[in-house]
Amino acid sequence: MNATGIPLKEPSVSAAAGATEQLERAYIDASTRVPVLMFYTSAMAWLILGTLLAGFVSFKLHEPDLLSNISFLTWGRVRPAHMNVMVYGWASMAGMGTAIWLMARLCRTVLRYPLLLVAAAGFWNLGVLLGVGGILLGDSTGYQWLEFPGYAAIILFVAYTLIASWAVLMFRYRRGEQIYITQWYLLGAFLWFPWLYAAGQLMLFVVPVQGVLQSAVGWWYANNLLFLWFGAIALGTAYYMIPKVIGRPVYSYHLATIGFWTYALFSSWTGMQRLVDGPFPAWMITASIAAMILSMIPVATVGLNHHMTMQGYFPLMRYSPTLRFTVFGAMSYTVFSVIGLLISLRSVAGYVNFSQTSIAYSHLGLYAFFTMVIFGSMYYIVPRLVGREWRYASLIKLHFWASAYGIGLMTLMLLAGGFLQGADMENPSLPFSETVETVLPYLRGRSLAGILLTAAHFIFAYHFGLMLLGLGRTSTVPTFLNPVEAETSGGH
Amino acid sequence: MKGLAPLFLGIFGTFAFSWVGLTVLPNWQIGHLNPQSDEEGTDTYPQPQSGMFERGARVYAANGCVYCHSQQVRPEYAGADIERGWGNRRSAPRDYIFERPVFLAKMRMGQDIANIGARAPAEQQSPPPAGAAAPAGSPAQQVGSPPPGASPAAAGSPLPASSPAQAASPATQGAAVSSPPSKPASASQSPSSPSPKPAAPAPPTGVASPSPGAMANASPGATTAPSSAPQIAGPPWPEQTIGEPPMYSAAWHHVHLYSPRSINLDSNMPAYRFLYEKRRIRDQRSVDALQLTGSDAPPEGWEVIPSFDAKCLVAYLMALNQSHPLNDVRSTGGAPAASAAPSPATAAGSPPPSPAPAK
Numbered sequence A: 001m002n003a004t005g006i007p008l009k010e011p012s013v014s015a016a017a018g019a020t021e022q023l024e025r026a027y028i029d030a031s032t033r034v035p036v037l038m039f040y041t042s043a044m045a046w047l048i049l050g051t052l053l054a055g056f057v058s059f060k061l062h063e064p065d066l067l068s069n070i071s072f073l074t075w076g077r078v079r080p081a082h083m084n085v086m087v088y089g090w091a092s093m094a095g096m097g098t099a100i101w102l103m104a105r106l107c108r109t110v111l112r113y114p115l116l117l118v119a120a121a122g123f124w125n126l127g128v129l130l131g132v133g134g135i136l137l138g139d140s141t142g143y144q145w146l147e148f149p150g151y152a153a154i155i156l157f158v159a160y161t162l163i164a165s166w167a168v169l170m171f172r173y174r175r176g177e178q179i180y181i182t183q184w185y186l187l188g189a190f191l192w193f194p195w196l197y198a199a200g201q202l203m204l205f206v207v208p209v210q211g212v213l214q215s216a217v218g219w220w221y222a223n224n225l226l227f228l229w230f231g232a233i234a235l236g237t238a239y240y241m242i243p244k245v246i247g248r249p250v251y252s253y254h255l256a257t258i259g260f261w262t263y264a265l266f267s268s269w270t271g272m273q274r275l276v277d278g279p280f281p282a283w284m285i286t287a288s289i290a291a292m293i294l295s296m297i298p299v300a301t302v303g304l305n306h307h308m309t310m311q312g313y314f315p316l317m318r319y320s321p322t323l324r325f326t327v328f329g330a331m332s333y334t335v336f337s338v339i340g341l342l343i344s345l346r347s348v349a350g351y352v353n354f355s356q357t358s359i360a361y362s363h364l365g366l367y368a369f370f371t372m373v374i375f376g377s378m379y380y381i382v383p384r385l386v387g388r389e390w391r392y393a394s395l396i397k398l399h400f401w402a403s404a405y406g407i408g409l410m411t412l413m414l415l416a417g418g419f420l421q422g423a424d425m426e427n428p429s430l431p432f433s434e435t436v437e438t439v440l441p442y443l444r445g446r447s448l449a450g451i452l453l454t455a456a457h458f459i460f461a462y463h464f465g466l467m468l469l470g471l472g473r474t475s476t477v478p479t480f481l482n483p484v485e486a487e488t489s490g491g492h
Numbered sequence B: 001m002k003g004l005a006p007l008f009l010g011i012f013g014t015f016a017f018s019w020v021g022l023t024v025l026p027n028w029q030i031g032h033l034n035p036q037s038d039e040e041g042t043d044t045y046p047q048p049q050s051g052m053f054e055r056g057a058r059v060y061a062a063n064g065c066v067y068c069h070s071q072q073v074r075p076e077y078a079g080a081d082i083e084r085g086w087g088n089r090r091s092a093p094r095d096y097i098f099e100r101p102v103f104l105a106k107m108r109m110g111q112d113i114a115n116i117g118a119r120a121p122a123e124q125q126s127p128p129p130a131g132a133a134a135p136a137g138s139p140a141q142q143v144g145s146p147p148p149g150a151s152p153a154a155a156g157s158p159l160p161a162s163s164p165a166q167a168a169s170p171a172t173q174g175a176a177v178s179s180p181p182s183k184p185a186s187a188s189q190s191p192s193s194p195s196p197k198p199a200a201p202a203p204p205t206g207v208a209s210p211s212p213g214a215m216a217n218a219s220p221g222a223t224t225a226p227s228s229a230p231q232i233a234g235p236p237w238p239e240q241t242i243g244e245p246p247m248y249s250a251a252w253h254h255v256h257l258y259s260p261r262s263i264n265l266d267s268n269m270p271a272y273r274f275l276y277e278k279r280r281i282r283d284q285r286s287v288d289a290l291q292l293t294g295s296d297a298p299p300e301g302w303e304v305i306p307s308f309d310a311k312c313l314v315a316y317l318m319a320l321n322q323s324h325p326l327n328d329v330r331s332t333g334g335a336p337a338a339s340a341a342p343s344p345a346t347a348a349g350s351p352p353p354s355p356a357p358a359k
Helices: A012-017 A019-062 A077-105 A116-135 A152-174 A181-206 A213-246 A253-269 A282-294 A296-310 A314-318 A321-344 A345-353 A359-388 A393-425 A432-469 B006-029 B051-062 B152-158 B164-173 B186-193 B203-206 B213-223 B223-235 B252-258 B308-318
Strands: B275-281 B302-306
Touching: A019 A077, A019 A116, A019 A314, A019 A359, A019 A432, A077 A116, A077 A152, A077 A359, A116 A152, A116 A314, A152 A181, A181 A253, A181 B006, A213 A253, A213 A296, A213 A321, A213 A359, A213 A393, A213 B006, A213 B252, A213 B302, A253 A282, A253 A296, A282 A296, A282 A321, A282 B006, A296 A321, A314 A321, A321 A345, A321 A359, A321 A393, A359 A393, A359 A432, A393 A432, B051 B308, B152 B252, B252 B308, B302 B308
Parallel strands: none
Antiparallel strands: B275 B302
């Protein structure tokens, strides 16, 4: 559809379907405008806050005396505040924004009950705000990933119930028999999350389990949140965006089916591998390690599927921001899983279990994989909501490279530092302080990476702000990263 | 995929499988453990903890100690935890049955502290609690008879090689702490640190008072001044470079929390000064006042005292102690290699000296 004949952003299906479908789609997009923008805008605000907190955490780790006399700025409070802002503020809200938009599109119906979503977004923000405030004031529960005090957790849960019920309602209004791959993942995410969250809360706070099982439940929760909530949303989004942007159907439907069910089955059994050699029955840990190994099946099938879909279209990453971010994220899924597997093998885990490596792992999952996919989807969706195209290709490029180099550097630093730290720790002839000395330079490197990421997020937030204010370009052609005329043969 | 039913069923089924497998089954298996006790029904371990312990755990959670300190000792085949002196046996589920939250944790930017209470100097465990407000609640101290005499001798043996000073010193401290021999890293520090510092500075006023609660442990330190601090460390816990309250005593914890780098220059632990109050000395220096030296010391006429939260936190730390043997877990150096780990628990092979919360 665009001048050059490169099928960017204009799916081939639409060519066949014609103008009616175009119109219908525009109509659906318009109906999602308020709720989705509300989720996105909140998410952006949390992203900026979380980024600032992250920088603070990172610097304080090697400059421990920085502002340490103020109770609510002590490292041990800012760190969980950062984590929760990112997980529940940024990642969950942005993910839900994308998921809502995709649901409306894929159900091929205008968004019903927008007020439900607006209320949910409001409650969710309130919950995160109270939770983070609670943590900073010293109300943290002490369970990692579930630090929010009870009063915040309840509000989050109420907000979430609204969203899940909306998703189920929407599903009843859907048109067409076919349920697309993306919808499997999204429906899964929408249904798994409440169960997961409720189970975590119940087993830790309402009817708490005894002793070490609290830790088991905690890691089961954290891991499943990563896979079944964030991972499912990101994979579903990638399954939509990649084919959509290059205008080509998914390579294999069967592979996708296998990928989805093995993903649901195996990745949900992981989590205990983080407790290797801890005070638990060995079968729990072994089961999770086995599940990590079996998780290579969905990784391989999903990776292969995306790769084969992209086959011959990789050059399009030069032009399409969405594609570039999404493919980066989809590739990171493979890296994330492989590294996750490596560090959970018993022989390796003995070394890295208590080091910075696990931080690298979480960032690979939540940032390199999930966040990059969501950035990609936002580059696709926001113009369709505000009716403007992104204003500056240069800012998008800057955002991409700062994010990509930032997360790459951070991962390398934490992985390398973590391995050395772990190896030192296993050498009892070295005094413990030596292990800390070893990792400190890498932590400084991580802070450097953090500066890159901070720059990326501010650039994106600024660009997003322009779009919100209606200052984007008015054009029928989407914003490409590079001028398209130069090369015409995107086809191979 | 056609039809919603299989999709829904699959989504629920897979998740239910994981939920049952990883949380319900384990709960059935190890979710209802009881404390163990010997045939006579005495010597029960573990035991429920005091109110100060619980509040201390909340302070521990609130301030995110868990993000840097683990509380689990891995078995000897799995890591160097035991060699590092973090415990004399692996942690087991039964160790944690009364803890909530449980802080196993995943990160060691700081040391593992599953057994930090077991390291308290023996004196700490009996005399000071007498009148002291601060540590009174801490179960660690309730042990009746400090077993200083015997163990240090044992502990002494591996060490003297490194420095003669140490050989002598353990005696003073009762070295309940002692250590695996592995490496005398502390040796280098011992000469340097004790120097003159400990004797003089802040405490004198406090020491003057005869029953100075937490301060009590300053006095033994002061008398044997130079060697007091380091030898307690024992090889694997050599982290103390300066400072005078005996390592891992309540007073030491307070100084460490208030100013970590006054004790170990390389530490990157944040200071928790907001848990302490700096105030003008009223008629007499408080028995709780911290023994601070150097630039941390408050100006003349002022003192730094712990808040109630700080006292609870220290009571909590002092009570972290997994040295009691468990029937289903083998302690290192149990029978055979006693020399290897004369740590509290080995001594505790026999019931009495075990620092278990008596009473």
